[in-house]
């Protein structure tokens with residue numbers, strides 16, 4: 001295997017750059033530009049499809065067979081849905097917004113012209129809240145965004161309109177040499193893992209397609225169409241998974257822990273309705289981790305799912321698995337991961353692409369690749 005390694009600083013720098021961009025589902029433009037530039041540096045070919053997915057291809061030594069990697073560029077967010085006479089803005093969610101995370105957050109609003117403004121989600125002060133109210137989590141429909149404007153006219157003059165997109169305003173910060181917290185780590189960390197692994201892959205027999213997907217948070221949409229056009233022999237989604245190794249959660253519900261290595265997914269979704277990962281891909285990932293001495297965890301997750309679910313059901317079916325990065329506080333502005341898990345997820349992804357030979361990929365797909 002290659003001796004090249006990715007440092008935690010490399011991972012942090014790229015993660016910081018792309019988590020701080022505004023890129024809710026369907027509006028991934030800023031992220032797409034940066035990701036395309038990075039993938040271009042180590043690809044034989046890069047293109048953007050009609051959905052907006054970035055697809056980078058690295059040719060394999062045996063010129064047949066295709067492995068698809070998928071990491072989603074989009075983040076959860078909001079649309080501006082109403083502007084009132086006093087200049088307060090109402091918003092509606094894009095994806096699985098967690099209402100407990102909303103109160104008193106600072107937000108970024110991006111206009112269609114590309115200007116960015118800040119606002120806050122306000123609420124009446126504790127002095128005015130009735131005791132029962134103070135204990136409740138308000139619904140999004142009761143909340144408003146205050147951008148400091150005094151009237152609707154002022155908001156409109158700034159260029160903010162209904163349909164503009166909104167995300168959390170949060171810098172990525174290092175808490176110590178290993179752990180970082182910020183917004184949109186779901187799933188820009190999957191994108192970083194993919195970019196870095198793609199850069200390092202050099203002994204692949206099959207062609208590797210690195211796909212930075214769009215609209216995952218609103219129904220796994222970009223991955224679906226990309227998988228159709230690529231028609232891979234095997235696919236890996238790279239995404240975060242639940243790490244609830246925190247006070248108040250019993251060990252049986254931790255699912256994964258920070259810093260114990262990337263997780264190899266067995267299944268996800270409620271009642272395993274998300275994905276049941278292809279067993280041979282699970283075995284291959286375990287074998288690669290053992291062979292390369294990469295720490296890993298095995299994951300059966302209670303809820304949520306990833307692009308792998310959509311990819312698996314493409315055409316006649318695609319054997320699919322997931323390399324997960326354990327994350328705390330998913331879908332909040334303070335998502336947290338351990339950079340060692342990312343470094344090891346990069347090694348595992350690269351190892352999978354290099355150690356999946358054409359014969360194995362053929363057998364996996366149930367026919368012989370010519």
Ligand SMILES: [Zn+2]
Pocket residue numbers: 072186187216239240
């Ligand atoms: Zn995700």
